[in-house]
Amino acid sequence: MPSWLIALLAAAFVLYTDDYVIAGILPEISSDLQVSEGQAGQLVTVFSLTVAVVAPVAAVVLARLPRHRLITGALLVFIAANGLAAVAPSFGVLMAVRVLAAVAAAAATPAIFAFAARQAPAGKAGRYLAVVSFGVTGSIAAGVPIGAWIGGTFGWRATFAVMGLSGVLVVLAILVAVPRGQEHDRTLGLREQLSILLQRPISLCLIANCSLMTGSMMMLTYLAPYLATVSGAEVEERALAFGLAGAAGFIGIWLGGTAADRWGADRALLFGISAIAVAMIVLWLIWFGRPVPLPIVLVATTVWGGMAFWNAPAIQVRLTSFAGPLAGQALGLNTSGTYLGVSCGAAIGGLALAELGVGALPLISAAFACGAVLLLACARHDSMKGNHAP
Incomplete structure (x- = not known):
């Protein structure tokens, strides 16, 4: 495993931790800045x-900028934003610098994944993308708890200070380990880029990812009330469920990336989805047999x-194959779709919970x-007819 890949993993870990860590320090922010926890939650x-x-x-917009320079520049903005967050005098200022940090993350994240896919040896793109994706899972499993502990022990400002320092270390790793080639996306005008990115195989693949995330x-989002209802799970048992799912996620990312390389992205996605x-249908059937033993x-x-x-790595491999030289742009759209799916999942799930009850959620999730x-089947069919970027 090359050192530059570890540096990209570290970058993904820091960027995603910065997003999720707010959840662990909401009480401290709320108390210190004199806003409600609901208002503080809007930072997320x-x-x-x-x-x-x-x-x-x-x-x-940044397609012509070399990936190395783009990632480094975005991380420098990220460092500045977290430094400002650590000394923010008011909630409004904190909100503004969080937007700045999000802009940096939005610029860097697709470039990181695109760089990993392009620099991977032949037949190993899935595994290289899986390694970078470990940063996403690790941010939830380790980054958020560590950030919450720092915030609870030393104050929420210390959490942002540590995030800024972590960004400095990542920039140093990027400068030392990541190749400085002129790796950038094909120089095309905006209209040409959009004409490729809006082709049906790419569009269908992006919508599929959004549907899956939703x-x-x-x-x-609503796993805790489901577990409490079907098995009477208490706080510790619900934490165990989330912990096991997170641990399985680490294994799943690697196996999914390996499967994408060995089976092809289409077969890997069919199996995974x-x-x-x-699993959702099983959870739906369990609902009718409640109470059910937690194991x-x-x-x-x-x-x-x-x-x-x-x-995750399989759908990124599929997108990079569809988009060709515009992989960075396609992965940028995929990042957008992922976050949109997160928002839609919480919103639609909340409506379903209110109207149909928690037992209906697994069946709706299975439908998505x-x-x-x-x-994805339609995207593959279109791509076989040649309706995708060369």
């Missing part, structure tokens, strides 16, 4: 929406967690997964 919303909007725009995040649909439920939720992460399979 603003960050995610900014990434969703800016990522595809930045990928297109279904998965719908279930993840089908496994999610089956039985944990098997289904752990499989689901692993398969949810399994699909099946929709993703159909969309």
Whole structure:
């Protein structure tokens, strides 16, 4: 495993931790800046929406900039934003610098994944993308708890200070380890880029990822009430369920990347998404048999967690094959779709919870997964007819 790949993994870890870590220090921010926890929580919303909007725009506008320079520059902005957050005198100022940090993350994230895919040896793009994706899973499993501990022990400002220092270390690693080639996306005008990115195979693949994320995040957002209802799970048992799903995610990312390289992205995605649909149907059937012993439920939720992460490198491999020299732009759109799916999952899940009850969520999630399979099948059919970028 080359050192530059580890540097990119570290960059992904820091960038995604910066987004999620707010959840662990909401009480401290709320108390110190004299806002409600609900208002403080909007820092997460603003960050995610900014990434969703800016990522595809930045990928297109900055396409001619060498990837190494783009990643380094974005991380420098990220460092400055976290330094300002650590000394923010008011909630309004903190909100503004969080938007700045999100803009930096939106510019860097697609470039990081595109660089990994292009620099990977032949037949190993899936595994290289899986390694970088470990940073995403690690941010949830380790970054957020560490950030929350720092915030609870030394104050929320210390969390942002540590994020800024972490950014400095990552920039140094990038400068030392990442090759400085003129690796950038094909020099095309805006209209030409859009004509390629809006072709049906790419569009269908992007919508499929958004659909898959919507279904998965719908279930993840409301997993706690589901577990409490079907098995009477207490706080510790619910934490165990999330922990097992996260651990399975680490394994799933690597196996999914390996499968994409060995089987091809289409077969890997069919297997991974089908496994999610089956796990959701099992959870739906469990609902009718409640109360159900927790270990039985944990098997289904752990499989689901692993398969949810399994699909990430595979769908990135598929997008890079469809987009060709515009892989960075396509992955920027994919980042946007991922964040949009997270938002839609929480919103649609909340409506379904209120109208149909928590027992309906697994079946709705399975429907979104099946929709993703159909969309990817259509994308593959179109690509075989030659309707994609060379």
